Amino acid sequence: xxxxxxxxxxxxxxxxxxxxxxxxxxxxxxxxxxxxxxxxxxxxxxxxxxxxxxxxxxxxxxxxxxxxxxxxxxxxxxxxxxxxxxxxxxxxxxxxxxxxxxxxxxxxxxxxxxxxxxxxxxxxxxxxxxxxxxxxxxxxxxxxxxxxxxxxxxxxxxxxxxxxxxxxxxxxxxxxxxxxxxxxxxxxxxxxxxxxxxxxxxxxxxxxxxxxxxxxxxxxxxxxxxxxxxxxxxxxxxxxxxxxxxxxxxxxxxxxxxxxxxxxxxxxxxxxxxxxxxxxxxxxxxxxxxxxxxx
Ligand code: CP
Numbered sequence: 617x618x619x620x621x622x623x624x625x626x627x628x629x630x631x632x633x634x635x636x637x638x639x640x641x642x643x644x645x646x647x648x649x650x651x652x653x654x655x656x657x658x659x660x661x662x663x664x665x666x667x668x669x670x671x672x673x674x675x676x677x678x679x680x681x682x683x684x685x686x687x688x689x690x691x692x693x694x695x696x697x698x699x700x701x702x703x704x705x706x707x708x709x710x711x712x713x714x715x716x717x718x719x720x721x722x723x724x725x726x727x728x729x730x731x732x733x734x735x736x737x738x739x740x741x742x743x744x745x746x747x748x749x750x751x752x753x754x755x756x757x758x759x760x761x762x763x764x765x766x767x768x769x770x771x772x773x774x775x776x777x778x779x780x781x782x783x784x785x786x787x788x789x790x791x792x793x794x795x796x797x798x799x800x801x802x803x804x805x806x807x808x809x810x811x812x813x814x815x816x817x818x819x820x821x822x823x824x825x826x827x828x829x830x831x832x833x834x835x836x837x838x839x840x841x842x843x844x845x846x847x848x849x850x851x852x853x854x855x856x857x858x859x860x861x862x863x864x865x866x867x868x869x870x871x872x873x874x875x876x877x878x879x880x881x882x883x884x885x886x887x888x889x890x891x892x893x894x895x896x897x898x899x900x901x902x903x904x905x906x907x908x909x910x911x
Contacts (some may be wrong), residue, residue, distance in 0.1 A: 618907035619732045621722050622741040622902060623783045630903075631787070635751045636758060638892065638899040644712055646898060647671050648678025653910060655711040655901075656682040656704050659735065660691075663715055665890055666735045666744065670713050673897035689793060698724055706729035710910055713899070733897070733900060733907045739773045739829055744900055745865050748893040751789070752885050753819060756861055761788035766813050768794040768846055769823030772801040773830065776865045777823055783804050791828035792817070794846060810846060814854045821863040822848060822873040839872045849873045853881060 620623065626634070659667050670843050674681050682704070686692075691700060701712055704726065719738035720781045720893040727772065732882070736742045744830050752761070757763055765784055771777045771793055781804040782789050792813055800807055814820070825833055843849065853875075856862075862874070862875060862884045879886060905911040 617728065617730050618904065619722070619734070619735045619818060620743050620904055621732065621737075623746050623779050623786075625743070628744060628786060631747070631750065631783070634747055634896065634899045634903060635754050636702065637902065638747075638751050638896040639755070641898050642892070642895045646677060646902070648676075650674075650901070650905060650911060651678040651710060652680075653677075653905060654680045654682055655713070656709050657713045657735070658682045658684050658686070658700065658704075658715070660686055660697075660714075660716045661674075661736065663735070665695075665893060666742075667713075667716060669894040670733075670735065670744075670889065670897050670901075672894050673901060676894075677898055677901060679817075679901075694722055696724075697721060698728070701725055701728050701730060701732075701745050703732065710802045711904065717812050724756070731904055731910075733904060738775065739778065739826070740871055741779045742775040742865075743761075743779055744893070744897055745776050746783050747819070747900065748889055748896040749780060749863060750783070751892045751896050752863065752889050753861075755888075756885070757818065760784070763789045763819060764792070764796055764817045765789050765819040766792045766808070766817045767805075767821045767823065768810060770826045771795040771823070772799045772800045772802060773798075773826035773846055774823045777804065780821070796846065810852065814852050815857065817860060818857070819863060821859055822868075823865065824869060825872060839869075843875070847872060850875060850878070853878055853883070856883060863889060866890065901905070 647656055657667055713735045714732055715735035717738050719740040721737050781791050786889050792808045793805045794810045
């Protein structure tokens, strides 16, 4: 079974192939090439973008989307994740997209008879987000090698940072990180101060503060102080190079990670990331189905 669980499942050549295919799909919509394929999206953690853009992508590919709501399923009666997935496989579902709060939830699914696309596992990985981010950067610059990127925010608790930092480096980008001490994760890259690099970077990627993953209640957290030290305000925006772009996986905490009035500023690609996400998810589904001889 070929699954997309982390970016390590893809070679660099396959990453470029997915970007090319997603860009083709953006120019010319695909035929309903997966009409006889049944898919279910199992989201054990909330989502707006990932769940709905996968669903739009699936419907545009002509797929049969079988609704699954955790709260109305037998998960509430104690059904294990493995049993839920294998049940769906047994009744004829061909592909699963899963988001789960548990890091590496997929380790318990190794013997499944149905392929999985990981829609995000705790603070682990978010491969479809990484691929749509790469597509957005490639559309802007036409290359990765030598680009300077800073990833800012709650690095330790962010599956986006985890997937992106390693993959960006693999493709030749120079990655710097900015984060409060408590939210730093060693091994992903060099930590710097935002004001030291803001005028030198090509891409500034801000991350959502992941309060839901913090073990200690953030009673001391001040939105104002965080924004002042780590947020994008007008002063920092003005320092960006003319060609630089701003990204954020969203949802954005307005006036925390990014000043509300800058979310749709000319350098922002935040909504373009979401648009690209649907095309990238079409490309991912097609790729996984072909890898598993389902297309
Ligand atoms: N970026 C992202 O994963 O958004 P959702 O949580 O809304 O899916």
